[in-house]
Amino acid sequence: SSELTQDPAVSVALGQTVRITCQGDRFRYDYASWYQQRPGQAPVLILFGKNKRPAGISDRFSGSRSGNSAFLTITGAQAEDEADYYCNCRDSSGNRWTFGGGTHLTVL
Amino acid sequence: EERLMESGGTLVPPGGSLRISCEGVGFSFSFYAVSWVRQAPGKGLEWVSTVNNGGDTHYADSAKGRFTVSRDTSRNTLYLQMSGLTFEDTAMYFCAKTSSAWPSDFFGPWGPGTPVTVSS
Numbered sequence: 301s302s303e304l305t306q307d308p309a310v311s312v313a314l315g316q317t318v319r320i321t322c323q324g325d326r327f328r329y330d331y332a333s334w335y336q337q338r339p340g341q342a343p344v345l346i347l348f349g350k351n352k353r354p355a356g357i358s359d360r361f362s363g364s365r366s367g368n369s370a371f372l373t374i375t376g377a378q379a380e381d382e383a384d385y386y387c388n389c390r391d392s393s394g395n396r397w398t399f400g401g402g403t404h405l406t407v408l
Numbered sequence: 409e410e411r412l413m414e415s416g417g418t419l420v421p422p423g424g425s426l427r428i429s430c431e432g433v434g435f436s437f438s439f440y441a442v443s444w445v446r447q448a449p450g451k452g453l454e455w456v457s458t459v460n461n462g463g464d465t466h467y468a469d470s471a472k473g474r475f476t477v478s479r480d481t482s483r484n485t486l487y488l489q490m491s492g493l494t495f496e497d498t499a500m501y502f503c504a505k506t507s508s509a510w511p512s513d514f515f516g517p518w519g520p521g522t523p524v525t526v527s528s
Contacts, residue, residue, distance in 0.1 A: 330510075330511060331511045331512075333513065333514040333515065335453070335515070335516075337453075341520075342502055342518040342519065342520050342521055343445075343453065343502070343504075343515075343518055344516070344518070345514050345515060345516030345517070345518075348507075348512055348513070348514035348516075349511050349512035349513075349514075350511065350512075352512060354516060384452075386452065386453050388453075388455075388514075388515065390508075390510070390513060394510070395458075395466040396455070396466055396468065397443075397455040397458070397515075398455065399445075399452060399453040399454065399455060400452070401452045402452040402453070
């Protein structure tokens with residue numbers, strides 16, 4: 301299946317650690333890329349490949365995978381981390397991409 | 409600095425056609441793939457189409473047969489020609505530079521988006 305499943309909403313206390321999950325069969329063989337989207341803004345790439353971050357992205361963001369799931373971990377959550385987070389992966393053809401449904405993170 | 413800027417989004421009647429554009433700065437469309445991704449109001453991201461650096465095109469099922477992606481490398485511009493538009497095509501349309509070098513494939517950077525509204 302090419303579908304990617306995310307929990308619709310997750311919350312975390314300020315300064316604590318939170319893990320956002322993305323489930324999909326492709327993660328047995330492939331890595332997820334992760335995107336942060338704040339209201340009214342375009343998505344921003346925050347993680348790709350084997351836990352790689354683009355320049356300028358905080359090292360509080362880290363990625364991993366296990367079985368059929370990929371994970372985005374935010375260590376020491378800050379107020380500015382409150383946003384929607386999307387996972388993405390190519391399908392088995394290698395020529396099409398799928399996004400997860402998105403997880404809204406609330407920082408309490 | 410690599411940047412993209414979409415344009416051309418507007419109000420279109422059901423069944424109508426529209427072409428939107430995406431201009432890139434700071435990198436060449438001849439060497440990188442570029443994609444369209446859309447987001448319906450209050451919904452998640454949906455991959456629409458990609459042109460790779462060789463000019464090969466790929467489409468989501470929702471776009472196949474109705475949308476045509478093309479590029480002008482001399483203008484470093486990507487186009488999305490849309491026809492047979494329905495209410496379900498109402499969305500913000502983003503373009504994004506696409507790295508397709510497995511396992512490090514990703515979309516980024518992204519343009520700010522151009523809004524397409526299908527309404528009578």
